[in-house]
Amino acid sequence: MKELFDFILKFGNLNKQQVDFISNKAIEIHLSKEEYFSEAGKIAKQVGFVVDGILRVCYYNNKSEEITKYFIEENNLVVDLESFDNQMCSSSYVQAVTDCKMIIFQRKDWLELLQTIVGFDAIVHKIISRALIQKVERRSPLVSEDATTRYLKFLEIYPTAVNRIPLSYIASYLGVTQSSLSRIRKNIR
Template sequence: MIKNAPTAIAKFATMDEMVEYVLQFGNLNRQQIDVIAEKAQKLELKKEDYFSEAGKIAKQVGFIVEGILRICYYDNKGQEITKYFIDENNFVVDLHSFDDKVPSSEYVQAVTDCQLLVFSQQNWEEIANTIVGWENIVNKIVKKSLIQKIERRSPLVSEDATARYRAFMEKYPQLLNRIPLSYLASYLGITQSSLSRIRKNIR
């Protein structure tokens, strides 16, 4: 069941986490940071709300201040597949849909209650037009994100289910107790009962 994302938006008191993240990829002066802060708005999502939906054009870029989102889709058998999870201090956007203004093929859904800083398409473009070097910063962030996607997916191709779960435990210990077993099983490509057996055997 698809739920509509909340529309109530208010300003965040602080942007420290996002600014600290962005400064890993380039330099910004105080005035430029203020420009970004002026364009940012707060979005709160409840668990299972959608940040963006398949069949619709993605219209905002988000930065996760608190919570976990997942990227998922339905296969040709109608089964829901979780591709990967995104947690705090990361940007989230369906880039192909957002940039090219085409309907998305995936859902971005809140796994937990979430707080995000969001930028509309217009505000995002205004930042790019105002801040020299912003596009270079964004390109570096996108490149890092693509590398992370490959790292998330590649172990799922070559390892057995137990090894995949162990790898997830080691790489994302902060997510383990925050993600429903059904989502984690879908991400690992196994049934929930199989995941339960693996967890028992590891304990």
């Protein structure tokens, strides 16, 4: 729980009563490797915080190929925001890449926190804004670069994750085949 509050308090202040109220709504869960946090075709019902582990957001394109959009590491919130906020079916999967320890909030509890704690909505807005900026910063350079540069950028963005993520997921994220990625890795060593 400490990790969650260390994270939240970077974006605003909470008193002890507010921290206790949040703690009472929090549920600690464990996701096994390859288990889904949320799924395409279903409505997202929870907000999570990654204490330990890595998740990925992925979807299937019109050729039924699995595409990894991005990864979510420790000390980050995870939610399919559009599905969660608008109560509509998601188009993406959020899947555990490794075994994960998470703190989650059910939708009704999260909404209660937002309505009850003065200033919590502003804190959450700052967290979401930061996440959206990070997402754009991480994806934008990957669009126009060659495969080797994209891989080097990946290493820069996810320095502690590279040895914990299967090559097939990294290749999908970079938009290259697994054999191409293996060649790239061999050439830069």
